Amino acid sequence: MAEQSKVTFIITRQDGPESAPYEETFEIPYRQNMNVISGLMEIRQNPVNAKGEKTTPVMWDMNCLEEVCGACSMVINGTARQSCAALVDQLEQPIRLEPMSTFPVVRDLIVDRERMFDALKQVKAWIPIDGTHDLGPGPRMPENKRQWAYELSKCMTCGVCLEACPNVNDKSNFIGPAAISQARLFNAHPTGEMNASDRLNGLMEDGGIDGCGNSQNCVQVCPKGIPLTTSIAAMNRATNIQAFKNFFGSDSAL
Amino acid sequence: MAEQREFFYRRLHSFLGVVPIGIFLVQHLIVNHFAVYGEESFNQAAGFMGGLPFVLLLEIFVIYLPILFHAILGVYIVFTARNNVSRYGFFRNWMFKIQRITGIITLIFIVWHVFETRVQIGLGNAEANYTLMEGILTNPFMFWFYVIGVISTVFHFANGLWSFLVTWGITQSPKSQRISTYACIVVFFAVSYLGIRTLIRFAYGV
Structure with missing residues (x-):
């Protein structure tokens, strides 16, 4: 050759x-x-x-x-x-x-992909279980839900979705698709669910989910095939409901 | 709790685009369509709309303020995007870009259209009737300006309806988003027909 x-x-x-x-x-x-x-x-x-x-x-x-x-x-x-x-x-x-x-x-x-890790902090993309005493076993997760959540957990914070997103740039403070999908992942977890409203409120902070303009490049380019736009739409619904709860005060933060 | 004002403004922006602005747009084009049935029936319809009780209040709260808010935040949104269709030429990315272009065209069109009709009527220089629109649209340049303006407005509305459904979390699955794309294409052609048919009547009397 x-x-x-x-x-x-x-x-x-x-x-x-x-x-x-x-x-x-x-x-x-x-x-x-x-x-x-x-x-x-x-x-x-x-x-x-x-x-x-x-x-x-x-x-x-x-x-x-x-x-x-x-x-x-x-x-x-x-x-x-x-x-x-x-x-x-x-x-x-x-x-x-x-x-x-x-x-x-x-x-x-x-x-430097630090903004992606800042975004994960903004939406509290973790499950707070650390404490001074044994909390015992957590609630069980149905197998089909685990399989579904596994797809979302494949995110490796690689930054490709942010690079492809026209709304992530130096003129905007949008956190990008990855962190939004991670908030959905941890909100789907039976233990993580207990702090769901904290993550939704993080998504509603400035630079949060509202920065999405539905160009849907993220889902096309994700190397892991994560359904990012489905996650965004699902979190759109969840944050809207949370916003109504926050304002009208039914079950306030929960 | 940290600041959530942006979230509220963007949700309000999305909501106002459909309620009341989108509803007003469709209503406006339907009422204008009376022109197709003749001068008499257009003048009667325009007279009815113009003679609604508290018409100025209705205009301010249902039309002017929502459009003003939608336009100002919209222009800001246009300038915070960095379009990249040359690298990522996907269908939705094109829609994203065209949504922003038609937004700007629509804004220019509406400013001119309101100045030429509502402002002149308010100043007493014109009357809201068939003759006013016939006078404007028999000029071929203005006819094509209106054709571009109407199509761009209707596109912005139809595509905005699609993203409204996503923003409010109604269509989540790829399948529902695909079906709503088809539905919004139907809306685009149907509402465009309404508008263009009326323009042709004013311009060519057919």
Whole structure:
């Protein structure tokens, strides 16, 4: 496969959070079954760009290498996805790599996804069971509900849905689809349900669920196939009911 | 509890778009359709609407204030979006973008339309009758301006109806959202027909 002997990457690089981005082209030898990460590793081994100049190795984030941690998300040929699951054979060349523009760039392809974790805090996406004494076993969860909830629990906070969402940007404070779906997950849990109103009130805070404009890109791009738009619509209903309860005062916060 | 004002404003925005603005829009186009049955019947209908008791109060609370609120927050919403249909060309993403474009066109159209009709009538420069609209629409430029304005308004209403159903948590499942998409397409064509048919009558007398 002579014509396939080289792989070309055009990478949008940035030396630091405040510096200007620039493009750099790399040509690396082709190997069978390469993914984007193995290409980046090749560049790291021999950081010489296509013009033959020695340069700094390209920095990127990665962890699990099997599309479950979400760390290696980047924009590959215009689409946000995980670089570990992006196979070179299936990509059009030259392969363009950019950092996800929704997030602040730390360096090269590494972005800071902290806003996603702040969003999880806003909607209290956890189950508060820590205490000083044994609380005993929690309520049981029906098996079919567990299977359904498992789909929502696949979220790896990778940021692809935020990158695709036209309403998540530096002009808006929208928390994005991921956290909304996580609030639904924990509200569906038999123990988590006990704090359901706390999460709904978090979703109603500024930057919360009302920022959704129904472009529905999130559900199309989610690498885990999470029904994000169904979660948003379900939380729309739940927050509306919570808002009425808050205002009219029936069973107040619960 | 932290601030929840944005949530309230956005829900109010969604609600007002359908009740009363959407209802008014359909009612307005139906009453105007009287023109198709002749000058006499349009003038009678316009006279009835214009002669409703407390008409100014009705206009202020059912039309002007809701539209003003919807428009001001709407323009803000338009400018906080970063459209990305070139990268993510999905159907709903296009609808998202067109909803914002038609919102702006509709705002321009309504401002002009209200100035040309209601304001002039209020100032005593015109009378709400068949002749006024015939005078405006026999000008081909204004006819096409009105055609674009009406179609854009009706699109904004029909697509807004779809997102209203999502925002209020009525359609949650992908299937229900798909069926409501079809339903809103039917609404779009039906209400567009009402409006355009009337414009043709005023412009060409047929």
